[in-house]
Amino acid sequence: MHNLLELQTAFAGAVLRAPEPALLRTIVDDGIAAEARLAIYRNHYRITLEEALAATFPVTRQLVGSAFFATAAERFVSVTPPTAPCLFEYGAGFAAFLASLPELASYRFVPGVARLEWGFNLAYHSADHRPLAAADFAALAADAYAGLRLRLAPSAILFASRHPALAIWQAHSEAADVGAMRMDGGPCRLLLLRQDEALGWRELDAAELAFLAALRRGRTLEQAHAAALRCEMPFDLTAAFGRLLAEGSLAGIDSPAETGGSQ
Amino acid sequence: MRPLATSSLPARASAGIGLRDPHRVEVEERRPPVGFLEVHAENYLCGGPRGRALERLAGDYPLSVHAVGLSLGSAAGIDVRHLERVAALVDRLAPALVSEHLSWSGAANAYLNDLLPLPYTEEALAIVARNIDRVQSRLARRILVENPSVYLRFGHSTIPEPEFLAELVSRTDCGILFDVNNLYVNQRNHGLDPLDYMRGLPAAAVGELHLAGHHVNDADGRAILIDDHGAPVCAAVWRLYAQAVRRFPEASTLIEWDCRLPPLAELLAEAAEADFRRAQALAAENSDAQSA
Amino acid sequence: MKTSALVVASAVATALSLGAVSSATAQQAKNEKCYGIVKATKNDCQTATSSCAGTAKKDAQADAWLFVPAGTCEKIVGASLKPKS
Incomplete structure (x- = not known):
């Protein structure tokens, strides 16, 4: 001892x-x-x-x-x-x-x-990142887009629950009347993201969640798009991609040759 | 051994304060005139607003990075992954001071979230010295090692704590962060002679003094002082501080609160009081010297 | 080039041409500016010993019969019903 x-x-x-x-x-x-x-x-x-x-x-x-x-x-x-x-x-x-x-x-x-x-x-x-901008794609040919593996920001967190978790959280954090809360708000799918000094979130539908989850797993844009389409609901890739750029939730581009997608 | 980059503030700098998150916004807005800001490294090993605020403050204040998780006393050695994270923070902030504790926190994949006591033996001395070497060579700079408050002592300790620290200084070229309240807590809990203790520390190695408060609690039916950094500096600690300032005139002073954090103004008032008492103690020493 | 790849290429090209202030982003992320600001940072409690630490602390397990949720969860309408999974 x-x-x-x-x-x-x-x-x-x-x-x-x-x-x-x-x-x-x-x-x-x-x-x-x-x-x-x-x-x-x-x-x-x-x-x-x-x-x-x-x-x-x-x-x-x-x-x-x-x-x-x-x-x-x-x-x-x-x-x-x-x-x-x-x-x-x-x-x-x-x-x-x-x-x-x-x-x-x-x-x-x-x-x-x-x-x-x-x-x-x-x-x-999570770690800081420099958000991708449209200019970061300028050097790439359009026929390379489908094979790109886009890295989500370290602070981009995907969240899904079959309960209205965000509504419950907001009711408490905003000191609202919790007694008026109902559990029939349905499922909750979110992208959480730190933007500058603030913590942000955005609601997702099932298709966009599947799209982002595939990107997170290191899939190519084409594979992620296919994952979204499998949800059998409308999915607008132009809009979804535009949102990622505008809100700053993309952190990098991995070349198609790379197999990973890890951060 | 090549000389290490120094780890010090300008001599006679005003007292600093421990920067805690509830005060962060107010400190950024008011920029109070304190000598430096000290933060716990482990709260800043991440991205986000907290780290960026510290980078902004680094432009206006000297910083002190006070680590709590390097576990200098671990027989299993330094956790390299953690050391790398601390090194990245130190590179980013270029702080005036970097410090850790004479204690240990980790064993066998469990991190125990406390500053645990060491036996003061030749074996422990060799281990702590090796760990300090490891940290200092990775950071490429001297660190200050703080005397801990301890609630138990080991029967097989053979080296008095000040001698243990002095030996670390001579083996590793580290400095000492002398926590006056920790000494007082140990004095009351274990019956040390504080002046004897201070005389045992190599004066030139002491680069920083800590001042904090404590609470009296109960253990096994007996009163015990708990170093909770949750009360104003007590009168007895201020008296010891006057002695410490005369013994370690080059050291900078820090006001350290962690529990029951008061408004920022109270920390600033204590920092101002530390400056006043320090000037008073040094003036008294000068007049003693002249009349002698 | 496969059709699916062409679809992706044209969708991305359109988004890029609209620029970062794309009208597709009408729905801005909501945010919580105060998150984390007033919280104590968690490692601050390590350098200082908890002032409660001296008192002999009873294990909570001894009070297992009191281990029932008793917060706001009961107030949420429909909460105590077993949810369909």
Whole structure:
């Protein structure tokens, strides 16, 4: 235990779970028991992560109430330690965790709202990009367009839920009358995007969502167009492409020869 | 060992404040006359408005990048991916100061989100020195290492903390960020002699002083001071600060709040008070020297 | 060139010729200018120990019988019905 690696492994165990006797014996007990001293670190760890989740998921917290949220967050923290230091990145699995809770079985829209809040968090913190402009296409021949793989901006987040997650979120964030909310708003498909200093969103229909999802997966414009057409509803590629340019949600062009599409 | 690029502010710079997001817009609009702004690196390793605001402020203020996640005390070594992200931020902002803590935060794929205590042993000294070397060579500059507030001590520690820090300075050419409140919290919780502690630090290596508040809590039925940066600097810490200023006259001072963040004006008032008390302490020292 | 590729080429060419201020973008993205501005940044709490940390903290699991959603979710009309999937 006097080896630093062993000591730190045991200490991490005490923060994440409970202390082993061998660890307790390494700690000076001068008036305050070793367990109580370790509890300060364990409590700090839990409290700050629960606060981080509360800050990332404020509307989810209002939906379930602060007591339920605190318990759910504590359970999540106990099974999901952060893997990296930046806490704005903590909470990726929280919506899925909420979806697994039987207590929320009658409130299936709650994990959807949590997923939306996570999407906003991602869009807000994602890397900056220089939006593509029409001039960036000037050097390309028109017959190359179909084979282009367009990279969506890092902050362009696609969101879909069969519940009206955005309407629920807006009702809370704008302090509107939540009591007047109805659940029959239907599904919600969104493009979330950070534009300059603000977080933006735009509603999508099924075809445009399929188009953007295909671009996100690194498909060519022609493949993405085909994906949109498979939704069997009108899809106007000129309009959709024009919107991407105007709102700045394109970040780059990968040449047709490249197979990826990863960012 | 080649000399590292220095990490310091102009001598006698006014006190700085920790820049926290709820004050960001007001600081951008008012541009208060503080000596520098300090931010936690881990809040800015992303794109978006926060990082751009900091780039704008970098034109008007010296910056201090205070990292909390490099885990200099990890036996498993420095997380290279995180170091690269911090290095990119330091390259982008070119801050006057870069600092971290004498502590550890990560083990076996879990990041524990705290500044955890180290045993002060020869083994730990070698590990921390190696990690500091790693960070300083990647950043190509000196970092300041901060004395932590600790809530437990290890029975097998053999090296007093100031001696441990002094040894890190001589092995790695790092500097020291001396947190006066942390020393006070440790003094009260563990019974150290603060003046003895300050005498043990190599004065020339101390590049920054931190001032913050704390709260009294309860552990196992006993009072314990918790370093929460959520209260005004207490009278006892101001008294220690006067001693610290005389011992480390070249160090810049920072007012650090994190919990229960008050209005910006309160931070600015504390920064002004730090400037006043510093001038007073240095003047008193000069007159002592003349009358001696 | 396949027909599908021609369709894409002509649609994109049209969009590019309309320029970035295309009338096709009548629907502007809505936005939330205040998002994130007043939030505390999350790593600020690491350098400072939580002031509640000293107090022995009871595990929330002990209160499992209180683990029922009790926020605004009940107020949403139709919310407590099992949604059709």
